[in-house]
């Protein structure tokens with residue numbers, strides 16, 4: 325494996341239960357393990373585990389075991405001040421194109437080290453904002469993955485989307501590439517909160533993104549919301565959740581804002597005095613949960629990630645949400 329491969333090892337992650345056990349040095353059933361998105365976990369990163377070891381792990385994967393592929397696109401056009409997974413901010417396309425070229429090399433290298441074209445159960449494009457790729461770049465990337473791995477009819481292919489930069493052309497590319505799940509970042513529809521987090525996103529932008537995805541046959545849509553943000557109130561959280569469910573996403577992920585300005589310097593731009601306290605956060609979480617339950621969603625899980633983000637995940641019950649209620653978000657009162 326070359327130096328390039330080493331540098332970019334993290335942009336393509338292959339996740340397989342046996343490989344994970346090799347990394348952790350134990351059987352998964354014998355160890356308390358953190359979220360799936362953190363393999364190898366921070367303590368496993370060391371100079372002792374280099375390209376050779378990684379290559380051996382890849383070579384040792386059983387040919388018939390399916391794997392999940394995580395493809396990371398770490399770029400955004402602007403910085404949301406709350407962001408806990410800070411990307412590289414760029415207005416230019418050249419850095420993204422250079423990265424995609426390295427990503428393609430990495431996909432080739434990784435796939436050459438596995439015993440044969442491994443079956444793929446899941447592909448996840450995360451970020452950052454994966455939909456900043458040019459539509460043709462995304463299509464070519466999916467084509468390469470399909471050539472190097474064994475996709476199945478039911479392989480889940482998911483993409484994280486920022487509705488503010490999502491175009492109709494990109495929606496068409498996702499549809500043509502066989503993407504069947506999409507996750508949209510919303511956080512809050514309240515303009516007063518949006519200003520305090522440097523993420524101004526209209527309800528219309530989100531609704532258009534949802535519509536464009538559905539036009540392409542991508543109906544498994546998730547919306548991300550956050551409570552505990554600056555200027556957020558219980559009422560504002562309920563309004564946001566109400567507008568979100570009116571878009572009938574199949575799922576919602578509700579995160580508690582994790583404020584860690586010592587490691588995420590841009591979070592220092594958030595005024596501490598504007599953050600709700602613990603009691604207010606708990607009320608907001610509960611109020612959002614009640615709104616989702618009464619709109620016909622049920623909680624399917626909750627997690628706490630190593631970066632202290634708590635999240636709950638909600639699934640729409642099939643029968644409960646047939647109609648689309650008409651909802652408008654009232655203008656928030658001035659502070």
Ligand SMILES: C[S@@+](CC[C@H](N)C(=O)[O-])C[C@H]1O[C@@H](n2cnc3c(N)ncnc32)[C@H](O)[C@@H]1O
Pocket residue numbers: 406407408409451452453484485486487508509510511548549550579580581582583633
């Ligand atoms: C990696 S981001 C990708 C989504 C996409 N870039 C966007 O923002 O539209 C995934 C989700 O993590 C959540 N998130 C990011 N930073 C967070 C923080 N500090 N605390 C809680 N949740 C956070 C947000 O809900 C966000 O939509």
Ligand code: SF4
Pocket residue numbers: 399400402403404407408409410411451452453486509
């Ligand atoms: S768009 Fe998503 S990944 Fe990018 S800065 Fe905002 S929250 Fe973070």
